[in-house]
Amino acid sequence: xxxxxxxxxxxxxxxRGYFAEAGTTALADFSMTLKEDEPTxxxxxxxxxxxxxxxxxxxxxxxxxxxxxxxxxxxxxxxxRGDDRLNYRREVQAVFQDPFAxxxxxxxxxxxxxxxxxxxxxxxxxADARNKMEEALSSVGLRPEDILGRFPHQLSGGQRQRINxxxxxxxxxxxxxxxxxxxxxxxxxxxxxxxxxxxxHRDHGVSIIYITHDLTTAYHVANSIVVLYKGGVMExxxxxxxxxxxxxxxxxxxxxxxxxxxxxxxxxxxxMMVKESDATxxxxxxxxxxxxCPHVKDNCLHTPPPLYRVAETQVASCVLYDNxxxxxxxxxxxxxPV
Amino acid sequence: xxxxxxxxxxxxxYYTDLGRATALNRVNLDLxxxExxxxxxxxxxxxxxxxxxxxxxxxxPGRIESGxxxxxxxxxxxxxxxxxxxxxxxRIAYIPQGAMNSLNPVMRIGAQMVDAIxxxxxxxxxxxxxxxxxxxxxxxxxxxxxxxxxxxxxxxGMKQRVCIxxxxxxxxxxxxxDEPTSALDVVTQRQVMETIDRVQKEMGTAVILxxxxxxxxxxxxxxxxxxxxxxxxxxxxxRDMFSKPMHPYAQALIKSLPNLSxxxxxQGIAGLAPSLLRIPNGCAFHPRCPQAMDVCKxxxxxxxxxxxxxxxxxxxxxxxx
Numbered sequence: 001x002x003x004x005x006x007x008x009x010x011x012x013x014x015x016r017g018y019f020a021e022a023g024t025t026a027l028a029d030f031s032m033t034l035k036e037d038e039p040t041x042x043x044x045x046x047x048x049x050x051x052x053x054x055x056x057x058x059x060x061x062x063x064x065x066x067x068x069x070x071x072x073x074x075x076x077x078x079x080x081r082g083d084d085r086l087n088y089r090r091e092v093q094a095v096f097q098d099p100f101a102x103x104x105x106x107x108x109x110x111x112x113x114x115x116x117x118x119x120x121x122x123x124x125x126x127a128d129a130r131n132k133m134e135e136a137l138s139s140v141g142l143r144p145e146d147i148l149g150r151f152p153h154q155l156s157g158g159q160r161q162r163i164n165x166x167x168x169x170x171x172x173x174x175x176x177x178x179x180x181x182x183x184x185x186x187x188x189x190x191x192x193x194x195x196x197x198x199x200x201h202r203d204h205g206v207s208i209i210y211i212t213h214d215l216t217t218a219y220h221v222a223n224s225i226v227v228l229y230k231g232g233v234m235e236x237x238x239x240x241x242x243x244x245x246x247x248x249x250x251x252x253x254x255x256x257x258x259x260x261x262x263x264x265x266x267x268x269x270x271x272m273m274v275k276e277s278d279a280t281x282x283x284x285x286x287x288x289x290x291x292x293c294p295h296v297k298d299n300c301l302h303t304p305p306p307l308y309r310v311a312e313t314q315v316a317s318c319v320l321y322d323n324x325x326x327x328x329x330x331x332x333x334x335x336x337p338v
Numbered sequence: 339x340x341x342x343x344x345x346x347x348x349x350x351x352y353y354t355d356l357g358r359a360t361a362l363n364r365v366n367l368d369l370x371x372x373e374x375x376x377x378x379x380x381x382x383x384x385x386x387x388x389x390x391x392x393x394x395x396x397x398x399p400g401r402i403e404s405g406x407x408x409x410x411x412x413x414x415x416x417x418x419x420x421x422x423x424x425x426x427x428x429r430i431a432y433i434p435q436g437a438m439n440s441l442n443p444v445m446r447i448g449a450q451m452v453d454a455i456x457x458x459x460x461x462x463x464x465x466x467x468x469x470x471x472x473x474x475x476x477x478x479x480x481x482x483x484x485x486x487x488x489x490x491x492x493x494x495g496m497k498q499r500v501c502i503x504x505x506x507x508x509x510x511x512x513x514x515x516d517e518p519t520s521a522l523d524v525v526t527q528r529q530v531m532e533t534i535d536r537v538q539k540e541m542g543t544a545v546i547l548x549x550x551x552x553x554x555x556x557x558x559x560x561x562x563x564x565x566x567x568x569x570x571x572x573x574x575x576x577r578d579m580f581s582k583p584m585h586p587y588a589q590a591l592i593k594s595l596p597n598l599s600x601x602x603x604x605q606g607i608a609g610l611a612p613s614l615l616r617i618p619n620g621c622a623f624h625p626r627c628p629q630a631m632d633v634c635k636x637x638x639x640x641x642x643x644x645x646x647x648x649x650x651x652x653x654x655x656x657x658x659x
Contacts, residue, residue, distance in 0.1 A: 047523040048494060146613065149383035156381035184520060185381075191594050191606035216553070216596045257524040259531075259553035261595040263580050267528055267557050 003074065003093075004207065005059070005175055009330065010068035012054050012231075026054040028231045029068070033208045033333040034175065036073075040338040041201050041208045043218040043239065045254065046228035052211045053097075055178045059209065060094055090120050093173035097180035099160035103152035109163055110148050113137075113149050116171055128203070136166040141192045158185045163247075165193055172204060179211045194221050215258055219243045230288040232304060237314030237335045247316040250289045254286035288313040289316070295320060313337055340411075341368040350384075350391045352577050352614075353398075356409055359614035361387040363495035363568040366641065371511065374538065375546045376555040376576070378591070379565035380611045381509075385607060386435065387550045388565070389514045393432045394422050431532050435517045438497035443491040448485035451475075454507055461477050468603055474503040477540070478533050495526035506537055513538070516548040528583040529560055552623055556580055561566070564588045567612050567622035570641065571650040584650045586627045620651065622626050 002161055010030045015023030028087045034040065044052050055065045058070060061077045069076050072088050080088050096102055103112065116122070123129035134144040135230040152160060161184060163322045168176055172209040178197060198221055212218050218225060218239065225242050227235040228252065246252045259267065278291040286294070288299040293300065306329070308321040313335045315327050327335065348361035361384045364650070369375055379385050390396050391593045392407050394414060407414045417425060434440065436554045442450055450546055451471040455462060462470075472482045478499040489497060498518060505513055515534065519527040534559065538545050547559055555562055555576065562579045564572045564587060572585040590607045608626060612618055624634040633653050641651040 156380040159630065164370065191596075215524075220596050254524060257528045258555045259524075259527070261556045261580065261592075261597065263556050263577050267532075291504040322343050 002036040003033050003071065003193075006229040007032045007058075008068050010058060010065045012051075012058060012063065012069060013066045017111050025231045026046070027058070028107065029066075029329055030055070030233065030274040031165045031330040031332055032226070032322065032336075034336070038338040039201055039205045039207045039210065040224065040336075041198070041210055041222045042336060044209060044211045045213060045215060045218055046234075049214055049230065050228040051231040052181055052228055054231075056094065056179045056209070056211055058301075059177055060092060061088070067220075080282060081237055084086075085093055086120075090171055091174040092177070093175070094177040094179065095161075095164045095168050095181045096185060097166070099164060099184055100152075104158060105126060108149055108151055109155065109160070113165055113170060120171065122170065130189060132170060133166075134273075135229055136170045139169060140166045140196055142166070162193060163208060165196060169196070175198065176206050176208045179206060180213070181210075182217060183212070183214065188287040190217060195306040197221060200222075207323075213254075215238055215243060215255060216260075222264035223338055225264075226332070227254070228320050232288045233307065233317060233329070233332065234289065235313075235314070235316045235318075236307070236332060237311065238337050241311055241314045245311075245314075247321060248313065248318045249293045249295055251316075253292075270303070307332070309335070342371040342410055343367070343369040343546075344406070344408040346408070347389070347394070348391055348407065349403040350387050350396055350400060351591035354615070356615050357470040360617065360624050361568050361614055362391060364405070365568075365570055367563065367570065367573070369544045369546065371544055372538075373561065374559040377546055377548045377565060378550055378552065378560045378562060380388045380557060381549065384568040384614075385565055386516055387568075389432060389434075389516050389546070389548055391442055392430060392512075392514060393426060394434075395475055414428045419570050420449075424458060427454060427505075428432065428508040429510055430512045432506075433501050433505045433513065433515040433518055436521060436638050437501035437518065438494060440520070441497060443489050444486070445488075447487050447489065450572070451485070451500075451507060451652065453503055458486070458508055460487075469534055470507065471503075473508050477499070477537055478503045478504065479529075495530055498522065498526075498530050499533075502530075502534060502537065506541065506543075507615045509541060510543060512544045512546065514546045514548065517550075518547070519554070520549070520551075527554070534558075534569060550588065552591065564591065568614060569622065569651065571623065574648065575648075578646055578648060584644065584648065584655065585623075585652045586629050586654070587623045590628075592627075593598065621651075626653040 007030055010027060011104050013023040013025050044055055046052050058065055064078050074086060077088060117129045123132055126162045137144045137147055142159060142162050161181065172298045182193050185193060194217060197208055210218060210222055222239050225236065225239045226233055231251050235242055237249045242251060243255065246255050282306065287304055290296050290300040297319060305317050305319045307315040307317050308324040309327045310316050310321050310324050317336050345367040348362055348365045352359045352361055365388065377385050384619055388466050396402055402415060414422060414425060448471055451468050453469060470505060472485055475482060475484050476565050480496060480499055516619055519530050522530060559576055562574060563570055566587050572588045579588065583592050593605045594607055612622055620636045621634040621639050624630040631653060639651045639653045641649050642656060643649055644655065
């Protein structure tokens with residue numbers, strides 16, 4: 001069984017200048033595999049600054065890892081050249097969070113769709129290209145006649161985001177990195193966009209890496225979840241387990257902070273205290289979450305806890321579970337169902 | 339009790355090359371002091387237009403056609419430009435969408451706050467201004483030293499709180515917050531919303547929260563107003579809205595919410611929101627409405643009051659009455 005995509009002990013550290021003593025570790029020793037013939041939807045969750053977007057950037061080859069390597073179909077993505085590189089560029093697509101930033105205000109939105117068609121030679125004629133564009137736009141719930149020929153400032157954020165999804169659909173990718181694709185879209189349309197993402201997975205065998213802090217939508221689309229905090233994996237596993245029986249204190253905080261659309265289920269009803277996330281807190285040597293954790297003990301402060309296997313398909317990096325067997329970080333994929 | 343905010347027959351149009359788009363169509367709304375109202379609707383339903391109209395910040399090609407916005411007995415629409423400038427921030431404050439990106443990166447936070455006071459009370463002493471800014475920062479849980487900082491030294495949640503602090507500087511009677519947390523993660527969102535909640539309780543201000551996150555609405559507001567194609571379709575208390583929504587659009591909206599018990603069920607609302615240039619005749623929602631009747635295609639339903647002070651614009655409930 002061939003690996004489509006493989007992260008091997010990837011670490012990314014951002015440093016400032018040449019003489020800075022220590023940089024910020026945005027992703028620490030992360031290993032993960034996507035199988036070629038088992039498309040999956042994996043959620044990467046965490047708050048701002050947890051390394052979610054760094055993961056996406058690494059996967060897309062926009063930045064190189066400080067340590068470790070990322071393989072696409074067995075080849076290191078930073079060393080891809082020629083046709084391999086073009087293939088990788090077409091087969092790994094992205095939808096970004098901010099639908100305002102990806103458009104060039106001087107071009108009509110058609111530009112965003114025509115460029116990939118030309119670059120990857122997807123259409124035989126102008127009419128064919130036009131058909132493909134209209135088809136992609138309709139499949140994300142847009143009226144092509146309302147969209148084509150317009151400038152980005154004439155469209156709403158929701159419309160622009162759906163154009164981005166349409167652009168990704170157009171290229172029929174193998175891996176789609178969706179970085180907060182619905183955080184700026186209407187609730188009633190969220191369902192439609194997520195459904196089209198799921199359709200892409202189901203009908204075209206596309207693996208989706210769904211990066212979000214919104215665990216409600218993650219729960220609805222994904223098979224598995226990895227919860228990151230300051231670059232480290234806090235909890236991972238089957239999404240049903242993790243959302244319904246969160247083990248790590250950080251995951252519990254995240255789940256407790258979801259604004260449930262239910263007037264009888266109030267925020268903070270389980271009394272979990274919320275401490276401000278502090279950007280200057282480097283986390284020290286121990287557990288990254290120790291500074292905010294209500295269960296912090298002395299042994300949290302020295303070494304980061306390994307991943308303890310709390311269930312068949314669930315691991316948590318927390319000393320509360322230190323009587324469970326340890327799962328080596330390189331075998332994280334074992335607990336992620338497809 | 340006279341409502342602190344009264345909106346009557348407010349109508350706003352945008353004059354585009356393709357014709358006149360009615361973004362706000364004869365909207366009536368009352369809000370009492372200390373009340374929190376959630377304004378929800380799809381993109382393009384007129385939520386932000388309503389906020390801008392209340393602030394009289396509609397720019398050409400848009401125009402306020404008619405109506406009145408009365409805050410504490412003063413009709414903002416009839417004020418002249420200078421009076422309106424003074425009313426902004428002191429009577430009615432607006433925290434726009436993505437407000438945290440509106441902070442000037444090359445000015446200290448304090449200088450930007452002092453600017454806001456100077457524009458209203460030019461003869462206040464410098465020490466008093468500083469003190470007022472510091473108090474405002476403290477009331478949103480920020481340290482006093484934020485006054486000396488630049489925007490890049492603050493996290494997203496802190497920047498958003500600075501914007502709230504600016505909003506409450508002059509103790510306005512109404513605060514409009516347009517998606518104040520849309521770019522923040524859940525934990526920070528909760529902290530920011532709790533800050534707004536506390537400040538609102540202390541000052542007794544009325545708050546209008548604009549957004550499309552019904553979950554946030556359930557946690558935060560007292561009343562929910564649902565907008566569709568420039569009209570209010572239903573105004574109910576948050577409990578009524580979530581337990582038994584009356585308008586079919588509100589029902590669809592509530593059903594489309596994801597929760598933990600219906601995994602994998604996506605109930606998006608079928609069809610597309612109408613373009614404001616081509617609002618259907620009759621009830622604007624009828625092409626997407628599962629319960630549409632013949633009368634819906636021809637006649638615009640009036641907003642009527644029902645049990646529990648609910649306002650609903652739908653023909654379904656007028657038949658028997």
